[in-house]
Amino acid sequence: MMQTQKESRLFLQKLLQNPPMLPFDPKLLPLLFAVTQDGSNASVKTVVALIEQSPRLATRVLAVANSAAYGLEFKVSTLQRAINIMGLREVRLLVLMVGMSSFIREAQLPKAFDTNKFWNHLLSVANISRALANVFGGTDGACGPDASPDERLVMVPDEAYIAGLLHDVGKVFLAATRPDIWEKIVEMEQAADMDMFEAEHAEWGMDHALIGAAVLHHWKLPLVLTEPINLHHSPELATSFKMEARLLAVANCLARYSHDTPATLGDDVLEYLPHGCDPETVSAAVFQSMANAQRTGIAELNA
Amino acid sequence: MDIETGLDNLLQGRFDAALAEFEGCGQQPGAQKLCELARVCADLSAYAAALAEGDFSVRPPRSCRNFSSHLESLHAKLKRLARQLLLFSAGYPVPAIEDMGDLSEGLNFLINQAHTCKKQVEHDQNHDVETGLMNRKAFVRGLREALQMQPGKFGVLFSCGLDNLKYVNDTHGYDCGDMYISKVVEVLRMCENESVLLARTAGNEFAVYAHGFDSEESAMRFAQDNRKTLLNTTIDLPNEMVRIRASLGVAVYPSDAMTGDVLMNYASHAMFEVQNFNRGTLMRFNPEIYRAKANILSRQERLDELLEGQLIRFAFQPIVSLKDGSIYGYEALMRSTTPHFASPLDMLQLAEAQSKLPQLEHLTFRMIFDWMGEHLASLGSKKIFFNAISAQYLDVNELRSLHPCYEEISRNMVFEIIETATSEDGLARKIRELRSQVAAFIAIDDFGCAHSNALRLLNISPEILKIDSFFIRSIHKAPAAKKEFLSNILVYCRSKGILTVAEGVETHEELASVIAMGFDLAQGFYLARPNFALQDLAPAQVEEISVLAAAFGASSD
Numbered sequence: 085m086m087q088t089q090k091e092s093r094l095f096l097q098k099l100l101q102n103p104p105m106l107p108f109d110p111k112l113l114p115l116l117f118a119v120t121q122d123g124s125n126a127s128v129k130t131v132v133a134l135i136e137q138s139p140r141l142a143t144r145v146l147a148v149a150n151s152a153a154y155g156l157e158f159k160v161s162t163l164q165r166a167i168n169i170m171g172l173r174e175v176r177l178l179v180l181m182v183g184m185s186s187f188i189r190e191a192q193l194p195k196a197f198d199t200n201k202f203w204n205h206l207l208s209v210a211n212i213s214r215a216l217a218n219v220f221g222g223t224d225g226a227c228g229p230d231a232s233p234d235e236r237l238v239m240v241p242d243e244a245y246i247a248g249l250l251h252d253v254g255k256v257f258l259a260a261t262r263p264d265i266w267e268k269i270v271e272m273e274q275a276a277d278m279d280m281f282e283a284e285h286a287e288w289g290m291d292h293a294l295i296g297a298a299v300l301h302h303w304k305l306p307l308v309l310t311e312p313i314n315l316h317h318s319p320e321l322a323t324s325f326k327m328e329a330r331l332l333a334v335a336n337c338l339a340r341y342s343h344d345t346p347a348t349l350g351d352d353v354l355e356y357l358p359h360g361c362d363p364e365t366v367s368a369a370v371f372q373s374m375a376n377a378q379r380t381g382i383a384e385l386n387a
Numbered sequence: 388m389d390i391e392t393g394l395d396n397l398l399q400g401r402f403d404a405a406l407a408e409f410e411g412c413g414q415q416p417g418a419q420k421l422c423e424l425a426r427v428c429a430d431l432s433a434y435a436a437a438l439a440e441g442d443f444s445v446r447p448p449r450s451c452r453n454f455s456s457h458l459e460s461l462h463a464k465l466k467r468l469a470r471q472l473l474l475f476s477a478g479y480p481v482p483a484i485e486d487m488g489d490l491s492e493g494l495n496f497l498i499n500q501a502h503t504c505k506k507q508v509e510h511d512q513n514h515d516v517e518t519g520l521m522n523r524k525a526f527v528r529g530l531r532e533a534l535q536m537q538p539g540k541f542g543v544l545f546s547c548g549l550d551n552l553k554y555v556n557d558t559h560g561y562d563c564g565d566m567y568i569s570k571v572v573e574v575l576r577m578c579e580n581e582s583v584l585l586a587r588t589a590g591n592e593f594a595v596y597a598h599g600f601d602s603e604e605s606a607m608r609f610a611q612d613n614r615k616t617l618l619n620t621t622i623d624l625p626n627e628m629v630r631i632r633a634s635l636g637v638a639v640y641p642s643d644a645m646t647g648d649v650l651m652n653y654a655s656h657a658m659f660e661v662q663n664f665n666r667g668t669l670m671r672f673n674p675e676i677y678r679a680k681a682n683i684l685s686r687q688e689r690l691d692e693l694l695e696g697q698l699i700r701f702a703f704q705p706i707v708s709l710k711d712g713s714i715y716g717y718e719a720l721m722r723s724t725t726p727h728f729a730s731p732l733d734m735l736q737l738a739e740a741q742s743k744l745p746q747l748e749h750l751t752f753r754m755i756f757d758w759m760g761e762h763l764a765s766l767g768s769k770k771i772f773f774n775a776i777s778a779q780y781l782d783v784n785e786l787r788s789l790h791p792c793y794e795e796i797s798r799n800m801v802f803e804i805i806e807t808a809t810s811e812d813g814l815a816r817k818i819r820e821l822r823s824q825v826a827a828f829i830a831i832d833d834f835g836c837a838h839s840n841a842l843r844l845l846n847i848s849p850e851i852l853k854i855d856s857f858f859i860r861s862i863h864k865a866p867a868a869k870k871e872f873l874s875n876i877l878v879y880c881r882s883k884g885i886l887t888v889a890e891g892v893e894t895h896e897e898l899a900s901v902i903a904m905g906f907d908l909a910q911g912f913y914l915a916r917p918n919f920a921l922q923d924l925a926p927a928q929v930e931e932i933s934v935l936a937a938a939f940g941a942s943s944d
Contacts, residue, residue: 092473093473093476093477093507094516096473096476096477097476097477097511097516098516100477100478101511101512139695139696139697289442289469290473294470294473294474297474297479298473298474298477298478298479301474301477301478301479301480302477302478307480310479314470314474318466320463321463321466321467321470323467
């Protein structure tokens with residue numbers, strides 16, 4: 085307890101000296117984010133070349149392009165075609181999903197780590213985040229184009245989905261690299277009925293949100309993702325990407341709600357909702373998105 | 388009991404004493420107020436102390452409700468700063484600290500702090516966090532500099548692997564492991580001076596370079612002396628006295644190599660040799676051994692590539708019935724799809740040298756099961772013969788995890804136990820268990836070679852016995868003893884209902900002989916070469932077999 089800052093720093097440095105590996109070239113992620121920026125002139129050819137280097141990724145991209153979702157009558161056999169059909173944003177999401185799932189599969193997690201539950205949470209938060217980004221950032225949304233610069237949402241719905249998908253990645257790093265601390269935290273979480281985030285702070289003054297942000301930054305993901313992830317439990321600390329941090333915090337709380345009917349938002353959510361946001365609109369949009377997700381199945385990834 | 392003593396105490400930070408004083412003068416005007424103030428100060432000092440120690444889970448005390456909003460915002464800012472410093476030390480960009488308002492005075496201090504952190508990071512990048520010694524990268528750099536300074540002198544580099552660190556960690560726990568390591572560091576540091584470099588090159592590996600000797604002998608003596616000191620050092624662990632056990636590999640400058648990187652490489656190589664063959668001793672780099680091994684080392688990555696990318700496929704060689712030339716089955720032969728491996732054997736040897744046989748085996752099992760799953764319908768009753776490299780996956784639970792239709796697939800499977808599989812007793816039991824659960828056949832491959840001997844034939848009682856090409860080669864000209872031996876094996880097999888396969892049939896004469904001797908099946912280039920597609924025999928060959936079978940039929944029945 086006495087030297088939490090130092091201990092935390094050593095942990096982070098050790099983690100990053102020997103960072104978790106992705107099953108593809110580390111240049112791919114930043115490149116995909118660069119290519120999908122409007123007005124980017126980064127080359128799609130490079131993307132194809134990098135994806136080709138990872139057989140696992142290449143087969144997944146082809147499989148998805150050939151899947152029923154795109155309803156093509158002919159078979160797509162080249163990556164270039166597959167990427168044209170899917171669009172770079174879809175490819176980006178797919179790459180992240182393959183990365184995450186391989187990374188989770190290969191992490192040496194303690195037995196008690198419930199991977200299925202973890203995935204479900206990630207997918208729910210991702211889904212809700214996208215819905216919230218549409219509500220907040222829409223033309224008449226509270227953080228839309230007309231809001232003051234400080235309250236405008238920079239993140240687009242696709243990015244919100246990715247942020248949701250990645251927001252708890254720090255938990256995996258923690259559980260895989262320091263199972264001892266992870267177990268203590270989980271014990272405390274259950275015994276004292278705390279939030280994992282609180283338990284983490286009580287145990288060693290560092291939380292999974294921060295760990296996740298540090299590693300994602302190391303993987304060269306943009307700040308628009310890492311900052312909200314860093315602060316998804318403490319959006320009040322945000323100095324930049326304030327609305328994004330709130331959005332993710334709200335989505336994280338909402339994911340724990342039951343989605344059988346449109347929910348009445350609790351204080352935990354209301355506290356972080358941007359000013360001027362109608363709780364009922366939010367509730368309805370979230371309900372709708374969860375219902376859609378249930379129908380189309382979010383199991384796309386377990387492959 | 389007076390207010391002034393109380394105030395003195397308050398101003399000097401003795402809050403409890405001050406409170407006692409104030410409480411003592413309960414009747415005097417203002418005493419109540421002073422009591423409250425003393426309490427607030429006491430609470431605040433505890434709060435501030437916790438904050439100062441980096442504990443941000445504390446909250447501002449209740450008693451200071453009046454300024455609580457200031458404290459809350461101060462608290463939030465501190466928390467944010469703490470986070471930012473942490474992230475900054477991990478290479479994360481720090482956003483502009485703009486709205487720090489009332490904290491701006493302390494900002495300079497914190498920015499300095501951040502720079503210290505950054506320096507610390509740079510230091511940590513060159514040093515091992517636990518021992519403070521240099522890491523490999525910094526060591527090699529230092530080495531290069533040392534050689535440039537005094538190129539005319541002799542130097543010695545030794546790589547030192549701790550042989551019993553794992554034992555200590557496993558039996559006494561990591562705390563004791565840490566004690567062990569710090570003892571090693573202590574010993575190594577005894578020889579430290581300005582011409583000696585020390586590094587921790589891996590978890591259980593250290594490297595020492597000493598420069599400035601006048602002869603090779605004195606350089607070697609330095610390494611020898613250090614080894615002696617190390618091995619004579621004991622560590623008092625709570626329940627056991629442990630001696631340092633280390634394997635040393637030595638390379639000498641300039642005799643063995645002229646540059647730092649190469650010296651380092653050679654010394655590590657010598658150390659690995661010691662660890663593999665002569666633990667606990669010291670060995671000087673030996674270029675001959677090195678050249679022999681280098682070939683294997685350079686292809687290590689190729690193997691990883693192959694495993695990761697699943698860069699293998701199967702070629703199928705027909706196994707033909709000698710009664711009528713029909714196809715009994717195919718042997719699935721592993722082929723790499725990259726040009727880096729001369730032969731499957733080459734691939735196996737490399738995998739074995741790197742202890743990656745299980746991974747390779749798992750890959751081949753998975754791929755053949757996938758292939759079978761897709762082609763089951765077209766196979767009909769034909770069998771696929773498949774090399775179970777080390778027989779590790781001949782287990783019903785493993786098979787189940789390979790493919791949902793493992794039971795159907797197994798019906799068409801013949802698992803070949805190859806001659807290099809060594810574990811005899813476990814094997815027989817394993818195969819009995821497998822047989823009780825799935826309908827796969829077992830074949831003994833290369834009978835007569837290495838571990839494929841009569842003992843195994845008796846222990847396993849396979850469905851199929853494949854007789855090594857050593858016996859088949861030029862069998863028509865073979866001495867009588869060899870033929871008689873084979874005949875006896877064939878008689879034994881027939882009596883037990885074991886099918887026999889003649890491997891490596893390469894000429895018409897050999898084919899005629901094995902038919903004459905009464906083999907059931909044959910395989911070899913003369914009949915068909917391995918091919919990526921499943922092929923039938925040419926009609927002419929079917930005819931040839933039928934004619935031979937008819938000619939010898941009467942005598943063999």
